Amino acid sequence: MTLYGVGLGPGEADLVTVRGERVLESADVVYSPGRLSRSVATEYVPESNIGDLDFPMTRDPEELRTAWKEAACEVAPRAREGDVAFVTLGDPNVYSTFGHLRRTMDAFHPEVELEIVPGVSAVTAFTTALGVEIDAGAGLALKEASGGASPSGPDRMVLFKVTDAPATHEGLDAAGYDVTYGRRLYMEQGETVVTGDPEEVAERDYYTLAYAEKRGIEKDRATAGFDAETNTDPGEADGRTAETEEGSA
Template sequence: MTVYGIGLGPGEADLVTVKGKRLLESAAVVYSPGRLSRTVALNHVPEERIGDLDFPMTRDPDELRRAWKEAAAEVAARADSEDVAFVTLGDPNVYSTFGHLRRTLDAFHPEVDLEVVPGVSAMTAFTTALGVEIESGTGLALREAANGAAPTGPDRMVLFKVTDAPATHEKLTEAGYDVRFGRRLFMEQGETVVTDDPDELAERDYYTLAYAEREGVERDVATAEFDGVESGGSA
């Protein structure tokens, strides 16, 4: 049978894809690695079909490997006779807990069939919420900015895990970037905040992102207007 890694999207229950919803409803058990993904999954799956897996928040490599092996063993055993799902916020292939499970299954249970069902990533939801258009020909970098980190270089960046917004903002503005923040966007849990003021986000929150654009960056955006023809005129 098959293990489906299903992206739930950024947090709103109705941003789950049609395919994701169909597979959630048909899976024998739906494993959730955390409280928030479980909350979203419960909009589509009865509680008795939700399974919990332990993925500890630690940097101890031995403890992490033990937890991943135990989780993979449980999932593989269930998938031996029925389809199961593993859900994650965002997309399963973008900074997701599912990556740990997939690699461990590949290493210790290669007989298990895996299929990934994409979800709306937090990064694309974030640019939508801010009204940021990443036009054709534009480069956009994705960077982690935990604990006050402020990576620089690209003209446009989406930063995630911005757990110290004031420190990140100070460093980026000194480096010549305009910065805007969003917290818990398209999420049903917690307060949604969109702001240019990092002091509004002084309290740390894992689900905070930032969009940083270098000051004065030039744009060459195609429009429906033509050379020599004023807007509203005729040729």
């Protein structure tokens, strides 16, 4: 049948997509890689339908490969007989644990059909939470900033895994960036924090991101041509409204 990679969104249960909800409710079994994704999935799936997969917190490549092969061996027989879902926070194809399972399934169980159900990603959700507007045509780079790393170069960056905000901030500030931090945005577990002070998010937390924007960059907005005091379009200053132009046609 089918293995579905289902994106649950950033963490609040009501941000799961309608398609994602349908897949979860119809799947024979739903696998979760951790307690946060499990807590969202249980809003749509009975506990008895959820299976856990154990993934070690290690960087050892051999240990990780073994864990993913074991996970694939667990999932494959179920997916051959029925519909199976693997849930992940965010989107299955953006910084997701699902990518490891998908590649392992492709290598050892290529007969299993696979389908991705996109989820709301922090890449887009952060803009509302942080009050940021990314203008049409503006460049936006996605970077990882774990361990105090301070990427630089692009005018605008979204930084993931900001696990040492003070160290990251020091480098970004020196490189000419203004930075806003967000922790556990749209997540029901833990305290949500939005701040420009890195000390407020100094404690290590995997779910901390940042938006960095170069100081003084020019922003070409169409609405910049509006007269802020009179709230009128400069083109109307001589009395040429849309109605008069239309009437003269």
